[in-house]
Amino acid sequence: MSFTGLRKQINKANQFMSEKIGGAEGTKLDEEYIHCEKQIDAMSKLIEEIITKTHEYLQPNPATRAKLATLNTFNKIQGKGKAPPYPQPEGQLGDCMLKYGNELDHDSLFGECLIQTGYAFKNMEDIKYNMEDQVKREYIEPLRGIQSVELKEINFHRKKLEGRRLDFDCKKRKKESNPQAAKVLEAEIKVAEEKFQESKVLAETAMANFLASDFEHISALAEFVDAQASYYRHASEIMENLHKVLLEKKDEAQSRGKQTHNPKPLQITRTLSGEVSTKNGSMSSPRTPNKSPAGDGGSGPCCRALYQFEAENDTELAFSEGDIIQLIRQVDENWFEGRLRDKEGFFPVNYVEVIEPLPQSAMAYPTN
Known part of the structure; x- marks a missing residue:
């Protein structure tokens, strides 16, 4: 100056x-x-x-x-x-x-x-x-x-x-x-x-x-x-056209009437030994309740995909809606690292719903 x-x-x-x-x-x-x-x-x-x-x-x-x-x-x-x-x-x-x-x-x-x-x-x-x-x-x-x-x-x-x-x-x-x-x-x-x-x-x-x-x-x-x-x-x-379609379907449902359904009764007889005989005469022993199968994501932290995500590079993990993804760590407030079908990569947090959360030690950024 x-x-x-x-x-x-x-x-x-x-x-x-x-x-x-x-x-x-x-x-x-x-x-x-x-x-x-x-x-x-x-x-x-x-x-x-x-x-x-x-x-x-x-x-x-x-x-x-x-x-x-x-x-x-x-x-x-x-x-x-x-x-x-x-x-x-x-x-x-x-x-x-x-x-x-x-x-x-x-x-x-x-x-x-x-x-x-x-x-x-x-x-x-x-x-x-x-x-x-x-x-x-x-x-x-x-x-x-x-x-x-x-x-x-x-x-x-x-x-x-x-x-x-x-x-x-x-x-x-x-x-x-x-x-x-x-x-x-x-x-x-x-x-x-x-x-x-x-x-x-x-x-x-x-x-x-x-x-x-x-x-x-x-x-x-x-x-x-x-x-x-x-x-x-x-x-x-769009709503007017949809309303017309729904009115037509309503009339069609009314013309069909309610269909009656008669459940068939079970024909089961029991023997003195406790075995069960069905109508065709085959014998079977009493069944014990099956344990619930493990979830698709296996044990440990996991999440469910809400939307389809297409990877743009090799570091990202692609998945389809409904996939269960194993969580490895949270990179920051916007990105997870996870594993799906033996492939690991990053994906957005807002694309998934957490089922089993990560432990505090797996958080790669401060949450306070």
């Missing part, structure tokens, strides 16, 4: 302290400029809060948002791809219905209806992801652009204006307190006043132009509403 620049910084600091502590009065800006400043401050807070609240609206579960943000950060450090998308409740409900609908008999109308409903909710999940992408692209990104470009430039001009005002007022105060140096300071005061005026014009013009850009702001808001309208329109169509 040059000597002239250093002296200006000292003058600004001197004037600032004089106003805050000594009660010195600085040059007052006109009401129109002050009104513009208040409007810009309100817009800055508005945009910041709208971005936050929109994210909360699209992804309402704070714990899941935090987990995905952590996983994204972890993946960036390791040079991996993005974390899995936010799990939509429509998709989770659809998966549940599809799972149990397929477990019922093939001729079960209720099972068929569950499958139809499950697919409908999976379609709802797809259109919700599309809506979320559209909102981020057409609404949130433009708002972030306003923050990083237009408001940043306006705040730069405002800060420069305040600095030049302090410099101008400091030189005026020096002139008033030292009449002998008035002639020397007059030229400096004139230059400082011109720069002060120049900064005021730049800052006020930038603020006025921004506040007059209602068209751009309303266009972005309209894109947000359009994404919502499109989502609810498609969701309504």
